[in-house]
Amino acid sequence: MDFRDQADLDPSQVEDRGGSGGGGGFSGFPGGMVVGGGGIVGLIVLVLVFVLNNVGGGGGGDEPAPQRPPANLTEQCQTGRDADQSEKCQVVGVVNSIQNYWKQEISEYRLSKTVLYSGGLRTGCGSASSTAGPFYCPADQRVYLDLSFFDQLHSQFGAKGGPFAQAYVIAHEYGHHVQNLLGVLDTGSSVPIELQADCYAGVWARNAIDTGFYDKPFTQAEISEALDAAAAVGDDRIQQRTTGRIDPESFTHGSSAQRVEAFQRGYEKGSPADCDLSGLG
Secondary structure, three states, X not given: OOEOOOXXXXXXXXXXXXXXXXXXXXXXXXXXXXXXXXXXXXXXXXXXXXXHHHXXXXXXXXXXXXXXXXXXXXXXXXXXXXXXXXXXXXXXXXXXXXXXXXXXXXXXXXXXXXXXXXXXXXXXOEEEEHHXXXXXXXXXXXXXEOOOHHXXXXXXXXXXXXXXXXXXXXXXXXXXXXXXXXXXXXXXXXXXXXXXXHHHHHHHHHHHHHHOOEOOOOOHHHHHHHHHHHHHOOHHHHHHHHHOOOOHHHOOOOOHHHHHHHXXXXXXXXXXXXXXXXXXX
16 A cells, blocks of 8 residues: 655644554443443444443543643654655555545535544543544544554454555544434444445545545555455454354444445445445345
């Protein structure tokens, strides 16, 4: 995943509240709501469960907890060359590309910051910790990401990993931002919502070359990293790994096959219109 060397990065779209590391396992979402087989959250995203458990429950509007002084991403992350050399600058480049695509695609689009953190923090949706995994908070319209999650994606969930697996996760979260802006995040059941976010991630991947941040379209090997990550966090695979049984009635994000199919659908079709909720889940 090579960035165009002279691409201008906008580090203001990413806020670093103290770096990465220190994340635990996937034990639950903020507010104590535990989802998934065996009390372990085998998920990439927060969604309705997180929202219903926190918004209006006393956590909204809280100021962020004190953090270590933030890194100066403005100095570190200026061009695509920097994104090829630093993980945090890579996040900046991916976020810039995703948002460049969506602001051209839908008139309702408003920029959303990605917050890098470790340990715990307060969000517009309540208190969060690294155990939540990457998530999007509709109340403050921000994506939250502990970079240690990507090590866990490989070590705990068996995904191969790689830069494009990370890009897929971020693009999925921004898919929720798009849903929030379009007013569909709180409609329907959680599985179609999650699969649509996967589909939106595939749409961005197909169109990323047109955002001006990459030298060339993604290779099939890079797309395979995303598909492998999507399969690794399917509800069926998570449940089988953690409990030894599969219960489709308790799915919240979709099976491995559904998640892979949703991303492929977006990537092959290349249009958000092909990610309609009625055809997912």
